[in-house]
Amino acid sequence: MPIRIPDQLPARDILVREGVMVMDDTTALRQDIRPMQIGLLNLMPNKIKTETQIARLIGTTPLQVELTLVRIGGHKAKNTPEDHLISFYHTWDEIKHRKFDGFIITGAPIETLPFEDVTYWDELTQILDWTKTHVHSTFNICWGAMAAIWHFHGVPKYTLPKKAFGVYRHRNLAPASPYLAGFSDDFSISVSRWTEVRADDISQDMGLEVLMDSPETGLCLVAEKTCNRLYIFNHVEYDSTSLAEEYFRDVANGTPIEVPANYFPDDDPDNKPLNRWRSHAFLLFGNWINQVYQTTPYDLAEIGKHHD
Structure with missing residues (x-):
């Protein structure tokens, strides 16, 4: 089934050109099924790029998905046109009465800041608590994952001596996990972060299971079964050129940065x-x-009633 997104969203034309099926409202209403309700809290500066990356990945499943774009209400985006936000995004206050089958929280380029120093930390913690009663399953990405695992379990993040930056081999530590069905024993994932979360800080009583890691860059994917949460600390959603864009941006700004590992052929930019x-x-x-x-209630109103 296709993904259902607003007709004028810039991602639509990109996805159609890539062969991703995109559904208009008229066609969606003809299908006698309940579409999956997925929310995307987009914390990245360039929201158009990120919403396209996520829509691409959830738009190729055999299920009808309706994507709702969400932003922090009290934070002004610097790299996304205001008219785009007005046209396509809802603030959390505008949608917090709704229930969602799935909710994705992205990363943000603020990872070296203490969580409490982030200008929208109070609103984000309210959103994280709201997911316990209004979301069936949450998928937290990079800084969003670090923020969530800190908020719910007190697992800290640590600043790295240099940026973990490149494409690294990862290990499948839980082949029986439904999230890793069909995964190879090892595989490559793009990594771009200045901080890390460490396995030694995850105790058995937290109800967390490490699904993926890398010998070079540490933890990657952690699952929390009782609350249907995923925490991924790396960027499987990145475009082919995302690491290159970050590298050339830093070079142009005079920011010390190494060539991303295992990324450019022959390490030549x-x-x-x-x-x-x-x-x-x-x-x-x-x-x-x-x-x-497979696990969400058919009646959206039932979501959250049995969460911890």
Whole structure:
């Protein structure tokens, strides 16, 4: 089934060109099924790029998905046109009465700040608490994952001596997990962060299971079964050129940065990078959507009634 997004959203044309099925409202209403309700809290500066990346991954599952774009109400975006936000985004206050089958919280380029120093930390903690009663399953990405695992479990983040930056081999630590169905024993994932969460800080009584890690960059994917939460600290959603754009931006700004590891052929930034994580990105998001579909109540009103 296709993904249902607003007709004028910039992501629509990109996804159609890539062969992702996009559904208009008229067609959606003809289908006698309840679409999956997925919310995306987009904390990234360039919201158009991020919403396209996420829509691409959830738009190729065999289920009808309706994507709702959400932003922090008290924070002004610097890299996204105001008319785009007005046209396509809801503040959390505007949608907090609703229930969602799935809710995605993105990363943000603020990871070296203490959580409490983030200008919208109070609103984000309210949103995280709200997910316990209004969301069936939450998928937290990079800084969003660090914020969520800190808020719910007190697991800290640590600043790295240098940026973890590149494409790294990862290990499948839980082949029986429904989230890793079809995964290889090892696979590549793009990494871009200045901080890390450590496995030693995760205790058995937290109800957390480590599903993926990398010998070089540590924890990657953690699942929390009782609350249907996923925490991923790396960027499976990235485009082929995302790491290159970050690298050339930092070079242009004079920010010290190394060439992303295992990314440009021959480690030469003049060479076109190869995407080696795309298939597992689709697989992970497809598995998550399928797991949500298999376990969410048909009646949205029932969501959250049995969460801890």
